[in-house]
Structures are given as C-alpha cells and as structure tokens.
Amino acid sequence: MALRRSVPAGRRGSASTLVLVGLANPGDEYAGSRHNVGGDAVRLLAERRGARLVLERRQRALTATVATPAGPVTLAVPITYMNESGAAVVPLLTRTSLEDLARLVVAHDDLDLEPGRLQLKFGGGLAGHNGLRSIAGVLATHDFTRLRIGIGRPARKEQVTDYVLRRPSGARRAQLAADVQRAADALELLLETDLDAAQRQINAGRD
Numbered sequence: 001m002a003l004r005r006s007v008p009a010g011r012r013g014s015a016s017t018l019v020l021v022g023l024a025n026p027g028d029e030y031a032g033s034r035h036n037v038g039g040d041a042v043r044l045l046a047e048r049r050g051a052r053l054v055l056e057r058r059q060r061a062l063t064a065t066v067a068t069p070a071g072p073v074t075l076a077v078p079i080t081y082m083n084e085s086g087a088a089v090v091p092l093l094t095r096t097s098l099e100d101l102a103r104l105v106v107a108h109d110d111l112d113l114e115p116g117r118l119q120l121k122f123g124g125g126l127a128g129h130n131g132l133r134s135i136a137g138v139l140a141t142h143d144f145t146r147l148r149i150g151i152g153r154p155a156r157k158e159q160v161t162d163y164v165l166r167r168p169s170g171a172r173r174a175q176l177a178a179d180v181q182r183a184a185d186a187l188e189l190l191l192e193t194d195l196d197a198a199q200r201q202i203n204a205g206r207d
Contacts, residue, residue, distance in 0.1 A: 017071035038107035041183035102172035113150025
C-alpha cells in the first residue's frame with residue numbers, strides 16, 4: 001500500500017486517522033443479505049467497541065467514532081442505496097479531515113472471492129460492484145482501500161441479483177453470519193495495527 005492519494009482540500013472537521021465504511025442497502029427488505037455484509041461488519045465492530053452508530057444526515061450515514069492508540073477512527077454505514085454510496089463518502093472525508101485515501105477503508109461483498117475469504121487491498125478494479133463504482137466516481141479515483149468479503153457466485157449469471165439481495169436461509173445464513181464475524185475481526189485488526197501489517201495478516205488468512 002505504498003501509493004497514497006489525497007482527497008481535494010476543503011472545509012474540514014475533527015480529524016480521524018482512519019475511516020471505515022461498510023456498504024449496505026437500507027431497509028428491512030435487504031437486512032441480512034449478502035450485499036449488506038460490509039455494513040453488517042461495521043455495525044458489529046461498533047457493537048464490540050461499545051460505540052453507538054448515530055444518523056448524521058449531512059453525511060448521509062450512520063457514524064460513530066472510536067478511540068485507538070493511533071487516534072480516533074470513524075465508523076460509517078451509508079444510509080443511501082448501494083449505487084449511491086459515494087454521496088456519503090465525500091461529506092464523511094470532509095467531516096473527518098481525511099486526506100490520505102489509503103486510510104479510507106471500504107468493506108464490501110465480493111462475488112469473486114469464495115465465502116470465508118477476505119482480502120485487504122489498495123486500488124484496483126471495481127469488479128462490477130455498484131457501491132465501489134459510485135465511490136470511485138465521486139472521488140475521481142480507484143485509489144482507496146477495500147476490504148473484500150467473499151460471498152461466492154451463484155450457479156448461473158442470471159441469479160446474481162437475487163443471490164446478493166435476498167436473505168439466505170439455513171446453513172447459508174449461518175455461513176454468512178460467520179463471514180460477518182470474520183470481517184469484523186479484520187476491521188478490528190485495523191484499529192490495532194498499521195495498514196501494511198493488517199494487510200499481510202488478513203490476506204494470509206490470519207485475521
């Protein structure tokens with residue numbers, strides 16, 4: 001993660017050393033779906049840290065701040081639909097005075113990774129993910145950090161929409177809950193160590 005990219009300067013708020021954004025669709029209809037694993041992981045991390053996510057209408061997100069040895073970290077779950085996630089990110093970066101986009105970490109579901117797999121990476125393609133596309137569009141760059149949470153693919157391409165948006169049942173629901181736990185573990189690691197060390201551990205499967 002040697003490359004660093006800055007967000008344009010503007011009016012700034014209280015500084016955060018890291019901003020963790022979990023992508024999800026709002027509403028009960030999508031609760032517990034594969035597409036919401038990023039948001040669910042951030043929610044679980046907030047719960048573990050005893051932090052309450054509060055609606056910030058200007059940021060169009062639920063946010064909380066947690067203390068770490070390196071400084072305050074902002075947790076956020078946009079209240080926009082997935083394909084408008086970018087509308088929450090710029091206000092968040094302004095409010096948190098975050099200029100180094102390597103320290104913006106977006107947690108999201110990933111069809112190209114099998115369930116149970118995680119990958120922390122900086123930059124790269126968008127893999128057709130509407131949330132990432134929205135964020136990259138408003139930032140005018142792909143250069144931000146992602147926590148990819150594997151959900152695997154359905155048997156047929158035409159099943160993808162239902163696969164990501166519907167709540168799984170039985171053993172598949174239990175698998176998804178376990179994956180959210182592991183993703184929250186990985187995000188918690190980011191609160192305890194630097195990005196490069198966290199990337200090595202997460203990508204080696206030791207998160």
